[in-house]
Amino acid sequence: DTEVTQTPKHLVMGMTNKKSLKCEQHMGHRAMYWYKQKAKKPPELMFVYSYEKLSINESVPSRFSPECPNSSLLNLHLHALQPEDSALYLCASSPPGTEENSPLHFGNGTRLTVT
Amino acid sequence: AQSVTQLGSHVSVSEGALVLLRCNYSSSVPPYLFWYVQYPNQGLQLLLKYTSAATLVKGINGFEAEFKKSETSFHLTKPSAHMSDAAEYFCAVSVSRGSTLGRLYFGRGTQLTVWP
Numbered sequence: 001d002t003e004v005t006q007t008p009k010h011l012v013m014g015m016t017n018k019k020s021l022k023c024e025q026h027m028g029h030r031a032m033y034w035y036k037q038k039a040k041k042p043p044e045l046m047f048v049y050s051y052e053k054l055s056i057n058e059s060v061p062s063r064f065s066p067e068c069p070n071s072s073l074l075n076l077h078l079h080a081l082q083p084e085d086s087a088l089y090l091c092a093s094s095p096p097g098t099e100e101n102s103p104l105h106f107g108n109g110t111r112l113t114v115t
Numbered sequence: 116a117q118s119v120t121q122l123g124s125h126v127s128v129s130e131g132a133l134v135l136l137r138c139n140y141s142s143s144v145p146p147y148l149f150w151y152v153q154y155p156n157q158g159l160q161l162l163l164k165y166t167s168a169a170t171l172v173k174g175i176n177g178f179e180a181e182f183k184k185s186e187t188s189f190h191l192t193k194p195s196a197h198m199s200d201a202a203e204y205f206c207a208v209s210v211s212r213g214s215t216l217g218r219l220y221f222g223r224g225t226q227l228t229v230w231p
Contacts, residue, residue: 004158042205042221043159056218090158103149104219106158 003027004107006091012113015081021110023074023091031055032074033104034066035090043090049074081114088112117142119206121222129230134178134193136225138206141187147209148189149219150180154202162204165189176200201229 004025013019023032031050035043048056049068057066063085065077074091088111092104122137140146147166151159163174170182180191189206206222 006158040224042224045218048218092158103161103164104159106151106160108156108158111156 004091004093004105006089006107006110008110009108010111010113012115013078013081014115015083017081018077018079020078021076021089021091021112023076023107024072025093025105026072027093027095027105028071029093029095029105030071031094031102032068033092033094034074034076035092035106037088037090037109039087047076078112081112083114086112086114117146117208118220119148119208119222121204121206121225123225124223125226125228127228127230128196130198131195134191134196134200134227136191136204136206136227138180138189138191138222139187140189140206140208142208148180148182149207149209150174150178150189150191151205151207151221152176152202153205153224159205162191196227196229198229198231201227203227 007022033048034046036046037043045058046060047066052068052071063080067075088109090109091107094102094104118141120139128134149164150162152162153159162178163172163180165172165182173179178191178193180189182189204225207219209219
């Protein structure tokens with residue numbers, strides 16, 4: 001079982017819909033991440049939050065809007081997505097301190113399909 | 116710039132045979148190196164990590180990897196493959212960029228198939 005919980009597991013949405021992906025961890029980790037993974041490809045970093053503040057935005061389109069309400073929760077708000085945004089969205093967290101050598105703990109992802 | 120290269124997008128072995136998955140890194144500073152495994156429809160799970168404490172790193176499920184600076188390699192091995200080892204394996208490198216937060220760069224992945 002993973003200690004990073006993502007909901008929903010599957011999501012189908014139209015291009016005009018607004019939806020949100022949710023991620024939760026209770027390991028006391030202070031860095032949280034969103035990754036996007038296309039089929040047969042490695043994960044690509046989207047956003048990093050450190051101590052509830054956005055630290056890294058990898059030039060992600062504004063139709064993806066991250067939110068970190070508290071140290072345990074991470075959301076990804078979706079609006080006006082395109083079919084090419086269909087992918088597995090992975091949330092991850094890592095312990096506080098020297099994040100560069102702290103392994104990431106991944107959730108099982110949300111499989112998103114945009115129709 | 117830092118990156119990892121995984122040689123071979125697909126590796127097939129027989130059950131009980133040696134598993135060798137190759138990873139070479141490029142980094143201008145001492146790197147932190149990781150191997151992750153991804154089973155179908157799941158997230159990534161850490162197998163092992165290298166953080167300069169020891170060059171031979173033992174991980175979960177019988178896997179180990181050896182850091183060789185002279186070869187800039189961090190190959191993953193397992194003496195005897197099991198059917199349950201069939202999965203996608205990612206090598207990754209992390210380098211601090213002057214802050215306490217580093218980025219994780221993944222290789223393209225290697226799909227391991229284990230034949231009975």
